[in-house]
Amino acid sequence: MSTSPTYDPATIEPKWQEYWLTNKSFAAVDLDGSREKLYVLDMFPYPSGAGLHVGHPEGYTATDIFCRYKRMKGYNVLHTMGWDAFGLPAEQYAMQTNTHPSVTTQKNVDNFRRQIRAFGFSYDWDREINTTDPGYYKWTQWIFCQLYKKGLAYIDEVAVNWCPALGTVLANEEVINGRSERGDHPVIRKPMKQWMLKITAYAERLLADIDTVDWPEGIKEQQRNWIGKSIGGEVDFAVAGRSETIRVYTTRPDTLFGATYMVLSPEHELVATITTPEQRAAVVAYQEAAAKKSDLDRAEAKDKTGVFTGAYAINPVNGQQIPIWISDYVLISYGTGAIMAVPAHDTRDFAFAQTFGLPIICIMEPDAKAAEAEGVAVADVLAGKACWPGDGAMINSANAEVSLNGLPKAQAIDTIVAWLEKQGIGTKAVNYKLRDWLFSRQRYWGEPFPVAHMEDGSIKLLDEELPVLLPEMEEFAPSGTGESPLANAKDWLDYTDPATGMKGRRETNTMPQWAGSCWYYLRYIDPKNTEAGWESAKEKYWMPVDLYVGGAEHAVLHLLYARFWHKVLFDCGCVSTKEPFQRLVNQGMILGLSYKDARGALVPNDLVEERDGNFVHKDTGETLTEFPAKMSKSLRNVVNPDEIVARYGADAFRLYEMFMGPLTAMKPWQTKGVDGVYRFLHKAWRMIVGQDGELSPEISDAPMTAEQERLLHQTIQKVDEDTNNLSFNTAISQMMIFVNEFSKASQRNRAAIEAFVQLLAPYAPHMGEELWQLLGHGTSLTHEPYPVYDAAKTKASEVEIVVQVLGKPKARLMMPADAGTAAMEAIALADDKVQAALAGKSVVKVITVPGRLVNIVAK
RNA sequence: GCCCGGGUGGCGGAAUCGGCAGACGCAGCAGACUUAAAAUCUGCUGACCGAAAGGUCGUACGGGUUCAAGUCCCGUCCCGGGUACCA
Numbered sequence: 039m040s041t042s043p044t045y046d047p048a049t050i051e052p053k054w055q056e057y058w059l060t061n062k063s064f065a066a067v068d069l070d071g072s073r074e075k076l077y078v079l080d081m082f083p084y085p086s087g088a089g090l091h092v093g094h095p096e097g098y099t100a101t102d103i104f105c106r107y108k109r110m111k112g113y114n115v116l117h118t119m120g121w122d123a124f125g126l127p128a129e130q131y132a133m134q135t136n137t138h139p140s141v142t143t144q145k146n147v148d149n150f151r152r153q154i155r156a157f158g159f160s161y162d163w164d165r166e167i168n169t170t171d172p173g174y175y176k177w178t179q180w181i182f183c184q185l186y187k188k189g190l191a192y193i194d195e196v197a198v199n200w201c202p203a204l205g206t207v208l209a210n211e212e213v214i215n216g217r218s219e220r221g222d223h224p225v226i227r228k229p230m231k232q233w234m235l236k237i238t239a240y241a242e243r244l245l246a247d248i249d250t251v252d253w254p255e256g257i258k259e260q261q262r263n264w265i266g267k268s269i270g271g272e273v274d275f276a277v278a279g280r281s282e283t284i285r286v287y288t289t290r291p292d293t294l295f296g297a298t299y300m301v302l303s304p305e306h307e308l309v310a311t312i313t314t315p316e317q318r319a320a321v322v323a324y325q326e327a328a329a330k331k332s333d334l335d336r337a338e339a340k341d342k343t344g345v346f347t348g349a350y351a352i353n354p355v356n357g358q359q360i361p362i363w364i365s366d367y368v369l370i371s372y373g374t375g376a377i378m379a380v381p382a383h384d385t386r387d388f389a390f391a392q393t394f395g396l397p398i399i400c401i402m403e404p405d406a407k408a409a410e411a412e413g414v415a416v417a418d419v420l421a422g423k424a425c426w427p428g429d430g431a432m433i434n435s436a437n438a439e440v441s442l443n444g445l446p447k448a449q450a451i452d453t454i455v456a457w458l459e460k461q462g463i464g465t466k467a468v469n470y471k472l473r474d475w476l477f478s479r480q481r482y483w484g485e486p487f488p489v490a491h492m493e494d495g496s497i498k499l500l501d502e503e504l505p506v507l508l509p510e511m512e513e514f515a516p517s518g519t520g521e522s523p524l525a526n527a528k529d530w531l532d533y534t535d536p537a538t539g540m541k542g543r544r545e546t547n548t549m550p551q552w553a554g555s556c557w558y559y560l561r562y563i564d565p566k567n568t569e570a571g572w573e574s575a576k577e578k579y580w581m582p583v584d585l586y587v588g589g590a591e592h593a594v595l596h597l598l599y600a601r602f603w604h605k606v607l608f609d610c611g612c613v614s615t616k617e618p619f620q621r622l623v624n625q626g627m628i629l630g631l632s633y634k635d636a637r638g639a640l641v642p643n644d645l646v647e648e649r650d651g652n653f654v655h656k657d658t659g660e661t662l663t664e665f666p667a668k669m670s671k672s673l674r675n676v677v678n679p680d681e682i683v684a685r686y687g688a689d690a691f692r693l694y695e696m697f698m699g700p701l702t703a704m705k706p707w708q709t710k711g712v713d714g715v716y717r718f719l720h721k722a723w724r725m726i727v728g729q730d731g732e733l734s735p736e737i738s739d740a741p742m743t744a745e746q747e748r749l750l751h752q753t754i755q756k757v758d759e760d761t762n763n764l765s766f767n768t769a770i771s772q773m774m775i776f777v778n779e780f781s782k783a784s785q786r787n788r789a790a791i792e793a794f795v796q797l798l799a800p801y802a803p804h805m806g807e808e809l810w811q812l813l814g815h816g817t818s819l820t821h822e823p824y825p826v827y828d829a830a831k832t833k834a835s836e837v838e839i840v841v842q843v844l845g846k847p848k849a850r851l852m853m854p855a856d857a858g859t860a861a862m863e864a865i866a867l868a869d870d871k872v873q874a875a876l877a878g879k880s881v882v883k884v885i886t887v888p889g890r891l892v893n894i895v896a897k
Numbered sequence: 898g899c900c901c902g903g904g905u906g907g908c909g910g911a912a913u914c915g916g917c918a919g920a921c922g923c924a925g926c927a928g929a930c931u932u933a934a935a936a937u938c939u940g941c942u943g944a945c946c947g948a949a950a951g952g953u954c955g956u957a958c959g960g961g962u963u964c965a966a967g968u969c970c971c972g973u974c975c976c977g978g979g980u981a982c983c984a
Binding site: 254255256257259260263264266268270286287288289290301340342365366367368369371372373376377378379380384385386387389469470471590591593594627664697698699700702703704705706708710711713714715717718720721724767768770771772773774775778838839840842844845847850882883884885887890891893894895 | 898899900901902903908909910911912916917920921922923924936937963964965977978979980982983984
């Protein structure tokens with residue numbers, strides 16, 4: 039079969055995509071014990087109406103290259119694609135156009151699939167999944183049932199963002215300054231019954247097992263911070279003249295002697311009880327004001343506010359009466375919702391005390407050096423005029439039974455906690471910032487909960503009737519009551535227990551989009567199983583995911599939620615590994631090319647034109663500078679991958695995305711840069727294919743020159759190692775060097791060319807297959823063994839050695855590659871240029887690095 | 898504020914067990930081929946001084962360690978991401 043004489047991606051790419059699909063070239067073989075398994079996972083996309091952007095194929099290309107490389111290395115590779123297809127945009131589109139979300143979703147999925155296939159990615163398409171498929175969400179619901187049975191799913195009254203004008207609940211990001219993003223209507227915080235998942239029960243394990251996975255350090259740190267473990271103590275304070283006690287959580291029990299007041303969260307249950315009649319009006323007003331504020335507003339408030347309750351607590355270490363205040367800087371959801379305030383040693387308490395003129399008593403002399411480094415005057419701290427949250431030596435901290443004076447922080451904590459425990463009024467305590475997971479959404483387009491609320495008030499788990507299907511509906515507008523549109527599905531809503539005949543009402547909330555993505559990596563293992571989510575033997579074979587590649591925007595939530603579900607499934611005996619994703623890599627964001635003016639303001643690309651090599655503002659004529667910025671519609675710097683593929687082909691697109699820079703780095707897209715890799719592909723083609731479209735006559739079995747052989751082995755080594763390390767940009771550089779050199783030669787050794795085609799194939803698979811076929815091979819190179827290099831042949835017998843005098847290069851001399859220290863020194867000292875540089879000096883010392891350099895130290 | 902990344906030519910980037918800074922590519926300049934253009938091929942391309950040979954400077958900035966620093970240490974500045982009253 040003859041081939042096009044010039045490189046024509048538009049012909050060869052569809053041909054090979056078709057071939058791979060019909061031959062199922064990338065089918066993963068379950069339970070194949072003859073090969074080592076490798077599970078490489080991409081974060082699956084939400085199929086939006088806008089189609090793929092250039093960021094999607096970045097990670098997908100990286101994993102594809104890695105998978106193709108590993109198949110040639112003999113691995114049984116599981117590599118899959120699917121659709122995270124529940125979500126808000128399809129539902130909003132449905133409201134506007136009355137198109138059923140499933141119709142929109144199907145259309146978008148088809149488009150995404152078409153785009154992804156056009157890149158030639160080596161997915162096992164027989165394992166494609168879709169989270170909106172009842173055959174899939176049956177098992178999402180099944181996992182919910184397991185959570186429920188273990189007591190990890192519960193209903194709670196939670197304040198949500200309720201917009202009366204829109205008749206719907208809004209997500210946090212849809213609320214701006216207490217008003218709805220759309221329509222600018224007021225939003226209030228309204229308690230509603232919501233499903234919660236008890237992720238906090240797994241806080242400790244989620245924290246501890248971070249240490250067992252191979253993830254970027256930054257992501258691991260973000261997860262640790264999110265879990266936010268702190269160790270401290272709880273202390274009971276009696277309320278003066280009453281029987282109640284108030285328990286506080288503190289990480290600094292050592293500062294107990296400095297507690298001069300106490301603050302309760304406005305939502306604290308004891309506020310109403312302890313508030314005195316004189317203060318009641320002010321307290322209630324403050325509570326009401328706090329309830330109206332969103333969490334964001336509360337967090338953004340810079341100035342401390344609060345109200346005195348009129349009540350006093352008794353500091354257990356010294357019997358002093360201290361006033362009890364309420365303030366929204368104390369959060370009900372953390373610790374006990376109450377704090378002891380130590381203004382001398384806590385910056386927030388200090389600010390509050392200063393605002394309201396509360397006493398500030400220093401009970402720790404700052405460490406002098408540390409105070410100086412922080413620019414804090416020790417005298418100010420001692421006088422209560424400055425705050426010192428650091429370490430130091432305790433002062434003024436003794437009663438008849440216990441003294442902390444002179445102790446450093448850590449010892450003081452141990453001492454006082456021991457005393458509190460003996461008194462029965464305190465204990466060591468651990469706290470986490472992590473909150474339970476709000477798991478309901480008031481939406482239609484999500485997984486229904488397999489739950490009915492029965493007339494006797496009980497909850498019936500419908501785990502015998504899975505999947506609980508979404509009802510067909512005509513209207514997707516909100517119900518108006520705060521419930522999801524499902525509340526309008528009258529026929530669906532009523533539930534009758536088939537066994538007892540008791541009536542009930544189905545749950546109208548649906549699950550959040552996170553649900554389907556929490557376990558999809560398990561479904562790929564056994565995607566067609568109707569008896570179970572996955573078969574245990576297959577799970578044991580394929581898990582864990584060996585490499586997971588995706589964007590850093592999922593650093594916390596998706597990865598933490600998935601880890602949580604995985605641990606629950608582990609406890610159920612449904613999975614065999616403690617962690618789902620052994621290794622994680624985040625691809626860097628691809629930025630668009632934009633322009634900014636002198637003030638630094640970004641200018642949309644359609645207002646920019648090039649004049650005499652400069653970029654100027656069309657209207658003002660101001661000279662602009664190039665500046666990378668996030669791709670956005672408003673800046674008109676979005677690159678459409680379809681256009682790039684149409685112009686250059688998928689192989690060039692893949693190659694460019696990998697050549698731009700390191701996978702993990704943020705990089706600006708420059709379409710001009712695609713020209714470089716496109717030329718490289720043309721050049722590689724011409725190196726192998728002659729004018730007539732047949733194999734170039736310059737390819738023969740004639741032996742390589744020594745230089746060619748060395749370059750071949752160096753290239754195999756570098757491409758092999760770099761591909762294995764995901765350093766694709768430098769692997770491509772090396773292949774360019776190979777092509778530049780071999781193109782010049784009139785004799786091109788056939789074996790060398792075949793090895794090159796195999797190295798190239800994971801990167802430019804369509805061209806790889808086409809050239810492989812042209813070289814006379816009947817079948818796909820997918821499972822051909824990867825080329826092997828000979829380390830001895832990567833090295834030249836003579837190498838150039840730099841000779842430095844006092845660290846400055848003075849000569850470059852050829853020396854035998856295996857020359858020893860003495861020989862190198864002798865050759866260096868014999869050189870004229872070196873001698874000239876040494877004139878008038880005496881040699882003090884000679885440093886030699888074999889194979890690299892000689893440095894002569896002289897006076 | 899705190900945590901995590903990162904600052905290298907006109908641009909993307911390469912080189913980190915300390916050992917020739919700028920591989921490879923883009924853009925630019927010059928030349929070959931061509932009636933011409935495109936494509937392709939060849940050469941040059943960090944800055945400064947110099948006719949040249951050559952020299953000086955140079956990896957955000959200021960110090961330090963070392964025969965030798967983009968790389969290690971101390972301090973500062975800037976950019977990006979995350980997070981935010983978590984007691």
